[in-house]
Amino acid sequence: MNPLFSDRMRNRNLLRLAGMILVSLGLLLVSGCSQAQKAHQIIIAGSTSVQPFAEILAEEYMKMHPDISIDIQGGGSSSGIKAALSGTAAIGMSSRDLKGDELSLWSAEIARDGLAIIVHPDNTVNELTSAQVQDIYIKAVDNWAQLGGQDGNIHLFTREEGSGTRDAFVSLAMDNADVTPKAMVQDSNGAVRQLVGDDPGAIGYISLGLVNEQVKPVVLDGVAASHANIINGSYKLSRPFLFVSNGDPVGIAKDFIDFVLSEEGRQILTREGLVTRDAEVQS
């Protein structure tokens, strides 16, 4: 009998294979569990609009402080404020002003976010009023000729349900009126910018910091979408990004907020497309 093909031999090979699989499964398990518990951890929760920026800031911060872990969760402004009130989160993130009871919280404006309404660079319409923007987005107006432009259908772009940018647009520009369901939906600022830049009949809205030469931001109610006009408060489509906490922040939370409000933190936020100024701290 050829020993190479003996049953014993085959079994041994099979066993070896099975053993290897088991060992690798075991290794996977072990590596999954062995993520060491970090000594210092805080939770930040709230607005999904602020979340991506907070994540970038936390990443930078954790690079400098490897022993600290910052856990950032979404949930929306209201739940973030609640989490800060109840102490579930050390810091709450809000993308709207505080109101009522919430005003008792400590808060710091880390930056302002501006929205730009954008059209194709070849579009002859340069300026719109708030009322016109609302008419466009409820589809009361559907041709550029009705707005002083060239004849052609208006192709509407909006963001997906749940997006912070969409929430901001609906509350700041639409006075909470619903965007027409006929509007085309994209799931990122970049996609909206790309598609508006490709289509001479398109209109959309994106974060001001992400406007580039592919698209043209329109002048709204006679006010240009600019850094200066957001700081001086004359441009309508802008909202605050707040960090809130129950009482003055202490420990890691304080250190992290100090970092965010420092020159370095502000540079990061500006680089990512937000508008910053010397932060106002109120208690």
Next chain:
Amino acid sequence: MKRLLDRLPGFIFLLIALSALSALALIIVFIFYEGIPIIAKVGLGQFTLGMSWAPGKGEFGILPMIIGTVSVTLGAAVLGVPVAILTSIFLTEFAPAAVSRIVRPAIQLLAGIPSVVYGFWGLTFIVPYIRLWIGGPGLSVLAGSVILAIMILPTVISITEVSLLALPRTYKEGSLAIGATQWQTVWSVQLPAAKSGIMAAVILGIGRAVGETMAVIMVLGNAVALPESLLDPARTLTTNIGIEMGYASGDHQQALFATGIVLLVIVMSLNSIAQATLKRSQR
């Protein structure tokens, strides 16, 4: 002892096979666990036949997306199936060996292109041409249908080919012997004989089209309104999940899982119908 050693490998492999099955079970249980509560809350009729999808306002009607899925898929079938069937006839009956040696692997290569590449190609190539030559915003049911038609080709072609090749040679020989031309033989003898196999191929192709997500998100426009023409944007069940999962929470998230349940039911029924027709064709 030797006996035990003999049976051990079989046992281990059984365990591994079961782990694949349990992954399926886990997924199904999880989707139902997450999705059923919202269906119970909204009502199955209101969920599947509701016309309005506005999670922010608690409206969860997915009929526009069911219709979106059906229209994009039908469009893909109308465009893709004739091409696929004629291609398989060409490959099995008419193509010289040298030609089919190139065509066959080339078609299988279509199956290997990642769907995001299809989507990107559709967005930069098909969408602008639809906008320029036919009208509308370009992102449309038509664009989705064209992309899906190409994506289902490999599935439909290979299964149709297999069922044509599985026919007894005597059918063809008998038909040719009584004086039918090659085309008459294909059209009146072979195609009818392979009918159920071809049906199964088409249904599997449709199943593939129903489940496709990434490519469709990019070219469909994703509007939640009911499409009124081929040039209108639309949203399918898959893209509803894909585009909104980012920030969804609570009821909204459950509604996306519920969308998954509807999708799962559709795809599983399509697959069982295909299996049943295939079985009938083999008898």
